[in-house]
Amino acid sequence: MLTSKSYAKINLSLELLNKRKDGFHNISSIMQTISLSDLISVSLSDQMIIDSNTDSIPLGSNLVYIAAQKVKEKFNIKQNAHIKLTKNIPMSSGLGGGSSNAATVINLLKELWDIKCSHQDLLDLASSIGSDVPFFLSGGTAFVSGRGEIINQLPDVQTFNLILITFKDLIKDKTTTMYSNIQSEHFTSGAITSNVKDKIVTGKTLNNGDLFNVFDLIVPNYIPNLKNIIKILTDLNFEEFHLAGSGPGLFFIIHDLKKAEYVQKELKNIDYLDSFVIQSHNQSVR
CATH class of the missing domain: 3.30.230.10 (Ribosomal Protein S5; domain 2)
Known part of the structure; x- marks a missing residue:
């Protein structure tokens, strides 16, 4: 086996x-x-x-x-x-x-x-x-x-902690639905990705403000509870977070592990979501 x-x-x-x-x-x-x-x-x-x-x-x-x-x-x-x-x-x-x-x-x-x-x-x-x-x-x-x-x-990124939040309510035909909302004004040049790439290649620390996801402004229209979580996170002084792929899962980098565990504790009793404190995983680690 x-x-x-x-x-x-x-x-x-x-x-x-x-x-x-x-x-x-x-x-x-x-x-x-x-x-x-x-x-x-x-x-x-x-x-x-x-x-x-x-x-x-x-x-x-x-x-x-x-x-x-x-x-x-x-x-x-x-x-x-x-x-x-x-x-x-x-x-x-x-x-x-x-x-x-x-x-x-x-x-x-x-x-x-x-x-x-x-x-x-x-x-x-x-x-x-x-x-x-x-x-x-x-x-x-x-x-x-x-x-x-x-x-x-790319070279292995400097390992970081993150909080991941996923929702129990699913979007029907999610990927197709998300991409159907894309208009020409959502297209960008690739410069943001190039900046993230440069920071990784030069070994610099990534922060939430460096990151980008085109679907960040689209998915909240389909997950009402996502708007509630955004408010909760903002009240906890986390205003920079991004979707994973086409969502609706979202994450944010948090370098202080104790702070991450505190935030997860604040989210623990919300019944429509799951939260995880996890780490980036490098290619060389098996």
Whole structure:
């Protein structure tokens, strides 16, 4: 049996440059894996089996199943596997849990089935599953462009603490809904992402004011409770926070761990959300 953690991500910057002819958007983004993770194990089996600790995932159409089938097809694999998925990452929160699971399964099955291929082969396979999947093959800190399939690995970011807030109410067809709100005035040049990239490359400390997400002003219209949390955080003197991906999960960097634990305590009894005190997760840490 092979086992691996499957890490969530945040976007330290997420800019949309323009809309492509294929309907996707060209992005300029810095993606960063964080310590919140699912757990996936794979073992040889007579048939393809996927088990999960949650009933809310339609396993037949889940990205884990799609990834496994695409690996079999691309590399002409006759063997099967038993895949066990233990979910901890909140779903539909902008944290890339499904994409991370798909990438982790690709990496694990490559080892389990002793597949000989290039990293580019894996990137091409990952890109055919979803825009964020290629990033998760390596994780860590990366500059991501195109529709998400062009990955340029960056030096490990200086480790930081963050508070992550996710909401129990989900937005129907969330990603499609969020992107349908994008207008030409939301497009930016990529300069904000370049600034974040420069700070990472030169080893400077990142602060909330450096970060950006195009969806910060859009998602509050769909999650009424998000506006309540923004007020609570503002009252606690946290006025700079950003969405994870297309939301509605939000986060903010907080360098003082004791202060982070205090804020989480203040949020603990709010029944429509979950909060986590976690850390950035570097590529070199496994």
